[in-house]
Amino acid sequence: MKKALTIAGSDSGGGAGIQADLKTFQELEVYGMSVITAVTAQNTRGVQGVFPLGPEAVSRQLASIAEDMGTDALKTGMLFDSGIIEVVAEKIKAYHWEKLVVDPVIIAKGGETLLQKEAVKALKSQLLPLAFIVTPNLPEAEKLAGMPIRNTDDMKEAARIIADCGPRYCLIKGGHHESSPVSSDLLFDGANFYEYTAKRYVTKNTHGTGCTFSSAITAELAKGADIFAAVSTAKAFITAAIEDGIQIGHGHGPTNHWAYQKRRMNNR
Ligand SMILES: Nc1ncnc2c1ncn2[C@@H]1O[C@H](COP(=O)(O)OP(=O)(O)OP(=O)(O)O)[C@@H](O)[C@H]1O
Ligand SMILES: Cc1ncc(CO)c(N)n1
Numbered sequence: 001m002k003k004a005l006t007i008a009g010s011d012s013g014g015g016a017g018i019q020a021d022l023k024t025f026q027e028l029e030v031y032g033m034s035v036i037t038a039v040t041a042q043n044t045r046g047v048q049g050v051f052p053l054g055p056e057a058v059s060r061q062l063a064s065i066a067e068d069m070g071t072d073a074l075k076t077g078m079l080f081d082s083g084i085i086e087v088v089a090e091k092i093k094a095y096h097w098e099k100l101v102v103d104p105v106i107i108a109k110g111g112e113t114l115l116q117k118e119a120v121k122a123l124k125s126q127l128l129p130l131a132f133i134v135t136p137n138l139p140e141a142e143k144l145a146g147m148p149i150r151n152t153d154d155m156k157e158a159a160r161i162i163a164d165c166g167p168r169y170c171l172i173k174g175g176h177h178e179s180s181p182v183s184s185d186l187l188f189d190g191a192n193f194y195e196y197t198a199k200r201y202v203t204k205n206t207h208g209t210g211c212t213f214s215s216a217i218t219a220e221l222a223k224g225a226d227i228f229a230a231v232s233t234a235k236a237f238i239t240a241a242i243e244d245g246i247q248i249g250h251g252h253g254p255t256n257h258w259a260y261q262k263r264r265m266n267n268r
Helices: 017-027 055-068 082-094 117-130 138-145 152-163 209-222 227-243 259-266
Strands: 003-011 031-043 046-052 073-076 100-102 169-172 182-188 193-199
Touching: 003 017, 003 055, 003 209, 017 031, 017 209, 031 055, 055 082, 073 209, 082 117, 100 117, 100 209, 117 138, 138 152, 152 169, 152 182, 182 227, 193 227, 209 227, 227 259
Parallel strands: 003 031, 003 073, 073 100
Antiparallel strands: 031 046, 169 182, 182 193
């Protein structure tokens, strides 16, 4: 069985972070492993507390996996600060882990800080050069590229600037473009742009969409898919998960990780 690793924060509410990643790995039939960077007290209403574990705890978890199991692909989500980024980058290089998906988590949907301000520089200079693909949402792309994004031309310019940091592919997600009838993501391979478009659903149950999407890409890469097939399957997975979003809690409910496989079973 192929293996996938997530290096991310825990979401007690179960919709984002490590929990979303492991549910996605399971649904896409890869063996899921996790390195926890921080524990968040979180629910559908927002983030009530953040408790980082620190570089040593992260380093030891990574070593446990590397020395025994290894991985076929991996992703990073919430990394909290530059100390954790440094150790993650150092270990990824030392273990020669190549299929790296970097989801540059900076702020939660409710506006809470998940990456310290000082750490954006380390993310760009230490982790992005190791990435096979980086998957910023629109506000994250603005921060990484250092420019406002108002339209598709801006998205393309930002993708070029982010690609200059060294990732093989850059995928800017259009989920935050709420006035559009579609949800369109733009993949840049250093030369050409490819658009992945799906219907936009009007729903408040979008907690953890980015985590789910990037872990679906990671699962597909672990199974040997090329980047275009991996993004395409991940887009179908997240679109189904959003369409069947779960009404749990009083705020932004989670997406439904089972929806994609349920549809496939029904279409048999
Ligand atoms: N309302 C929606 N309907 C359909 N697709 C959506 C919707 N919102 C987001 N998406 C898609 O979900 C995926 C994740 O994008 P999004 O921009 O929401 O990530 P994100 O902001 O990083 O998520 P989060 O921070 O909550 O984890 C993208 O493919 C995006 O196009
Ligand atoms: C732990 C965690 N990681 C990522 C996100 C971004 O959705 C979140 N809300 N919580």
